[in-house]
Amino acid sequence: MPHPGLAVDQPIASLLAAESTNWSSEFGELAVDLSLVVLLALVVRLLSLPLLRRAQQATRERAALSASGAPRASGAPRAAAGPVVAEVVACVVFAAGLEAAMSAIRNYGFELLRSPVAFADTEGMAMELDLNSDDVMVRALVIGAALLALWLLFAHLSRRALLTSGMPPAVAADDRVRRQGLLRLGLFAVVGALVLPMGVLLAGAVFQAVALLSARRLPAPAESAGTTAVLPHPAHPAPAPATAPATAYVPAPAPAFAPVRVPHQPLNGHEPRRIGGYLLLGRIGAGGMGTVYLARREGAATEVALKTINLELLDDPDLLRRFQRESEVLAMVPGAYTARVLDTGVDAGRPFLAMELLDGRPLDAHLRELGPVRSAEALRALALALAVALSGVHRLGLVHRDLKPANIMLTSAGPRLLDFGIAALVDGTRLTMTGAGPGTLTYMAPEQFGEERVGTAADVWAWACCVVCAAHGASPFAATSTGGVIRRIVDTGPEPSALAAVHALDPALAAVVTRALTPDPAARPADGSALLALLTDAPQEDLRAEITRGWNTLRL
Incomplete structure (x- = not known):
């Protein structure tokens, strides 16, 4: 005679097995439906990428104008709103089409994805799928919250990249621009939780992920409308x-x-x-x-x-x-x-x-706060821009004589060489007293410690020290004492690990840096023009484009 409990236990086990099978089947359908939505959103987003980039460029121009706080000059063009409106309309049309497509396909996955996070029809889905309504509600809320969080995260990151990559710090720091960003994110959160279907949230996350990648590769706006000379x-x-x-x-x-x-x-x-x-x-x-x-x-x-x-x-x-x-x-x-x-x-x-x-801020402050430059493209852009600056200085018969990280400003438009206060004409008299050589010790060339004439090769030496400092975080001749610094400069040579930091990023640049740190001035590149010739033979337009492209990889 069978055990009395078996008659009860067997149906329960059968029900649990059936429910487990149902959930496995439904989650399989959900995974397939999620993949289809992601694929469709990615295809549509890539096809509409030119429209997105125009809208992003217009948004940058409007944000820059808002941050400037200056009135628009007479006759100056306004920042166009058309691309932004077109982008919004395109997203609305796609969202409506996606919701219609999900409504036309009746299964568990699309039944869930076409419901808003806060108003998912868990009772209807539970009855249709013969499942427990509480379980359906919990799973709907977890999935919906995850999709909403993903959409909001990518929306925040894409806007931040749009206002910081290749843009002046004043734009992202502007209170009005910040308030607009917070208002936009809050509106997204409310609409996403109460109105948009979960499938649209997933597609929106895909759209924002592509927008994030696009924003990091956008050039800075050509001009701002509020500028007055x-x-x-x-x-x-x-x-x-x-x-x-x-x-x-x-x-x-x-x-x-x-x-x-x-x-x-x-x-x-x-x-x-x-x-x-x-x-x-x-x-x-x-x-x-x-x-x-x-x-x-x-x-x-x-x-x-x-x-x-x-x-x-x-x-x-x-x-x-x-x-x-x-x-x-x-x-x-x-x-x-x-x-x-x-x-x-x-x-x-x-x-x-x-x-x-x-x-922006000086290179030394950047290194203290963010550490060495880790982008090979940005390091090369810095080296090229400084060489270009020195070539212009030297062509006029001038020697800077105090090139160091504190005198290099990192701006959104590229590096800027500052402070020519102790510069002297190459064939002129020294403005400083005898024995009070100008410059900063760890960036001074060997000849600056003697009585020989200091020329443009000393700036080339300092250029190399600054490039090494950008990649390593400190001058290659840094030491714990003044005597130690001087011994390194005139005798033992630069710190090997400092040169290795440049070599790890750009071996070709490291070779030019090593040559520029030759103790004999005659063995170094003679001036900024000779230095630039060693670095590149690109035409002016290509050189300018390379500096801009590389500089945009640096986080300022």
């Missing part, structure tokens, strides 16, 4: 740009975002409010010699960096001569990856220098 003061016209030889490298105009927003402090009560026709808006920085102000020409919108000597030092003729020398040198240097001088003059006996306001 700084007008020279009638009493102090801006110096005429130096005429370069026909072979000089002339880069494309950098994208103009006005005004660039840089950190600054409010003015003190004793500080002036106007200098030479410029309104002082704040203090960017100050040193023992002078102060740099954030300023704007009266009647103009573009902001500038205005540098002037501190009042207590105006009676020092040596400092006045040095400041005047810096103004002259900067006015002569071409604008190829160097900071441009916009205006110079003297106001009530106080000399001033107005320069373009650069976004």
Whole structure:
């Protein structure tokens, strides 16, 4: 006689087995349906990629204009909204078509995917599939929440990449742009949870993933609509740009975002409010010699960096001569990856220098905060841009003599070489006192420690040190003491691990760097032009494109 319990246990076991079989079948259908939605969304997104890229470029231009805070110049084109509207319409049409297709196919997978996260018809699905309604509800919520989170994550990442890759930091940091991004993300979350079917959320995640990859490869906008040029003061016209030889490298105009927003402090009560026709808006920085102000020409919108000597030092003729020398040198240097001088003059006996306001930060600050450059393309772009800058400097008969990471500004438009305050004409007299050689110790060439004449080869040496520092994080001649640094420079040579860091990223660049660190100045590339010839033989347009392409791989 059979055991009394078997008559009950066998049907229960049969039911559990049947339910398990049902779930296996339904989840198999769900996996297939998810794959079909992903494949269809990917195909449609790739076919509409040109429309997406136009919409992204228009969004960048509008964000840059919003961040500038400047009125649109008369006659300047507006940032087009048409591509953005077309992209939104295309996404709505695709979502409607996808929902219609899912409604036409009756199975567990599409039954789930055509329901919103918060209003999934779990009762109907449970009855149709002969399953427990609570189990269906839990699984629907888990799947829906995962798809919604995936869509929101990719939407956030794609917008962040759109506003940071190849864009000035001021754009992503702008409060209005941030608020717009948060509002957009909140709207996505509400609509995604309450309105959109789960299948549309999955397709949206695919769309946003493709948008993320596209945003990282977009070039910076060609121009911003709100830009106004700084007008020279009638009493102090801006110096005429130096005429370069026909072979000089002339880069494309950098994208103009006005005004660039840089950190600054409010003015003190004793500080002036106007200098030479410029309104002082704040203090960017100050040193023992002078102060740099954030300023704007009266009647103009573009902001500038205005540098002037501190009042207590105006009676020092040596400092006045040095400041005047810096103004002259900067006015002569071409604008190829160097900071441009916009205006110079003297106001009530106080000399001033107005320069373009650069976004970004110095290379040394970048290395402290983010570490060494890990992109081979970005490192080569930095090396090429600095070589281009030096070739323009040296062609004018100038030697920088203080090339170091603190004097290299990393901007959205590329590196910029700064601070020519101690530069001297190659055939002129030294401005510093005998025995007080200019420069920073770990970037000084061996000849700067002796009595021999310092020429353009010393800048080539410093260029190599800066490239190594960018890849390694420190100068190849860094040591724990001054004596140790000097011994490395004149005797033992650079740190092998520092050179290895460059070689690991770009062996060809490492070979040029090694040659530029030859102790004998005559064995190094003679100047910036010779250095550039060793690095590349590309035409000007190709060189400019290579620098821009490589620079866009660097996270600023």
